Amino acid sequence: MATTHSLTPAMQRQRNARLRRSALYLALLAIALVAPFVAYPVFLMKVLCFALFACAFNLLLGFAGLLSFGHAAFLATGGYFTGIMLASYPGLTPELGILIGTSAAVVLGTLFGVVAIRRQGIYFAMVTLALAQMMFFFFVQAPFTGGEDGLHGVPRGELFGLISLADNLNMYYFVLAVFVIGFALIQRTVHSPFGQVLKAIRENEPRAVSLGYNVDAYKLVAFIISAGLAGLAGSTKTVVFQLASLTDAHWHMSGEVILMTLLGGVGTLFGPVVGAGLVVSLQTQLAQSPLGNWVSVILGAIFVICVLSFRSGIVGEIQKMVRKNFK
């Protein structure tokens, strides 16, 4: 109102929304910065890694409408490659190790993507599942993964050869930085013209085709970005926990990331973060409580309740409420 009279109400609204969003991001970042002084840093790092994984998955499901049932393959690929590099070449700094792991996931994502994106809906889900099962087989057979025993003793090393990551606080801020970069990339992707086309494909693919978009190319790029970020999450996780294991490659992991995303809110930016936080805390807390034996029953029940009564997830439902009451 007071700033410039040339702004239309619509532009004004957009501008306010942008301001509000920036304020929200800043507030969240501030919370993330002080969090390790309140909560246990290793736990927070685990949440951040899975949050990035879920965000990467959500880029595909929420913004391109593709349900991948094989995302564990990328998490594991990132993890194993980073782990092997860091464990075998002691001079290698962790950020380079992570870069290598992420690149491996990008290469794998390209291969998977070329094969899978030509299929739709359930067939897409099944092809990704099949490819991920083949990767699982590869990880079991390959001599360098340690098979069932897993890959152990990955050094955290020194970031850029300078900052020791053995210290949990240093490690935490590094993981936070990785997460913020990954999240920003997703945010930019979603709000770019590219992201708009993805949404158009999700809503009505034939129409996008008739508008002249090369739908397959868009889907493939989205798939590769998603795979790369999932690999980044896996690589970072390996550095944090200093190990990589078959758990990350198992199809249950692909199911778990769906749960995280669904619970938090498919197609919302923050949903997967909230979902990952909740699932990881549930697993950690429940595992140590008398309800420990019931973890899978409780997760299953959450799945059912989510699908039945709040499909937009926690963040999605909140957004709906906000829109209803403050517009």
Next chain:
Amino acid sequence: MTMIFGVPLAVFMGQLMLGLINGAFYALLSLGLAVIFGLLKIINFAHGAQYMLGAFAALLGLQYLGINYWLALLLVPLVVGALGVVIERTLLRRIAHLDHLYGLLLTYGLALIFEGALINFFGVSGSSYPVPEALQGGLNLGFMFLPTYRGWVLVAALVVCLGTWFMIERTRLGAYLRAGTENPALMQAFGVNVPLLITLTYGFGVALAAFAGVLAAPLYPVSPTMGSSLLIVVFAVVVIGGMGSILGAVLTGLGMGLIEGLTKVYYPEAANTVIFLVMVVVLMLRPAGLFGKEA
């Protein structure tokens, strides 16, 4: 001795026989999945858990109620099928209008619940179910010693598969079912109770899974996790055969059993993976599966 690719002929024949028996299981399970998918368009992720419930119901029936194997073969599919009817009525119906992927997620959640709950009560070591007296011992087929029970499994599974196929292709109910798969709205307009048809179809698919579970009980340890490892293999079978294709599911089931059987001889390490390789190749060449109709 005649050799086939470095394996004695007798061993080779024996392996084919065993592959066929495993294939019969795949056929039975994927048949149920295909029937459900045909009408409901839902991938029933709880199928493995329902198979497991079938085996457990038989075991508990024997231990606590004295229900013998033959009675269990009849009763258990009814009981577990009834549970399927309840699931469809109370849960699946409410999400029928949504994207079918939600059905997959809901049934995945159900599978976690069933498995987790049974693990708490029965542990995971599993218990054994005795082979019924009439089917003990074995047959000498010349090229192998075949336990009578396995022979029975092959026959029983094939009879049920054929019976189901006959019912769907040759009876009025089957005609409704096929029509409902094509165009449910039109069927409703013709006065067919489509919601009831859907409920019964789901119940029937679940009953098939439970039947397979009872057949499996004397073969494998009855444990809460017995279904989850089988499940994704059966998915692959259905996808390769073509979603919703009844004949495709049965034939692919048997075929995959054979392929897996041969893999166990020549490259045993890959026995769990070969089916996924076949699936990727098939979907590359025929996107709707071997027997599916192109969309």
Next chain:
Amino acid sequence: MTFNKTLLASTIAVTAMMASGAQAQMSNDAVRIGYLADMSGTYRDLAGPGGLEALEMAVEDFGGEVNGVPIEVFSADDRNSADVGANTVRGWIDQQNVDLVAGMVASSVTIAVTKVLEEAGGLGIVSGSAASSITNEHCTPNHIHWVYDTYPLAHGTAKAVVEQGGDTWFMLTADYAFGHALENDVTQVVEEHGGEVVGRVRHPFPTNDFSSYILQAQGSGADIIGLANAGSDTVNAIKTASQFGLTQAGQQLAGLLIFLNDVHAMGLEATQGLLLTTGWYWDMDEQSREWAERYFERMGRMPTMVQAGIYSSTMHYLNAVDAVDTDDPMAVRAQMAETPVEDMFARNGRIREDGRMVHDMYLAEVKTPEESTGEWDLYEIKSTIPADEAYRPLSESQCDLVNQ
């Protein structure tokens, strides 16, 4: 050599005692034990909730406190995932100041946890895991391996079987590191004693249907089918073998990693005559029987060797804490190594410098249904493998703690 090492160890112990004597003796005025195990997955029945019960039994029998401070027990389900396990233990040590981590089943989890223990300066007693690498290339000064490992299982069983005349073997191996290691151990022993391994098949882990592999084993004509797998794979293989009339046709099975709960689950009909090596059996003598019956009253099941080992190791730990009057890990570890282990579980037990608790192992044969007098009357102990011969000799060790 040995004398010098013992001397060194006791010097360290005394120094540690003096050093800690000056400080507060028990951290946080409590001795905290964390029980980490698979509480819901494949290995649940082997240790699981039953192992926690054994641990709590030990704490109760000890009186619930050591030198006036209470003993607190934590527990967590590792869900057989290395990162869940490592993460839990890191949290326990960083946040709850847990003094001892007990249980530990899946080898991948155990190896990950012991790395954390070494880094964070904790103490762990591994009771459930099989891998002999835990006190070999993966040894640390911060953990002890209590009940058994693959070395005595493979060596004990294979040697006994070959000596009984079973000299042609066919190996049924789970296709992962653990299975390969067992297979190599067995092959070595069989060949050393004049036998021969005529064939092998490596099956995926896990496998549901073993009929194809059993048929291959049958076709091999070997006397003995060695099962280099574990848990549900072994159970499946044995059941299938019995259906295919393997034993009736004159071949014999040798289980390399079989637990009481497996035999109980399969029943004697399918398992009779099976030879196996075990670290403990509830009915092996008066002491073990007396304890097992107390356990049975609480759980309604007879304990496995792992569950018994958890009780035994917890007692040994608490006794050591009591003796040195501190919960400092290194001091307690040294005191534990000083004291021989002789209780309801171990005969001639002692803790070596690589962290291996060596004790007498037993060669057992599963009874026939006619011989068995009760639900849990399952094994007959055939012979004892003395502690000094049972485990991998230190001369072959790759552990850094030994070669120093």
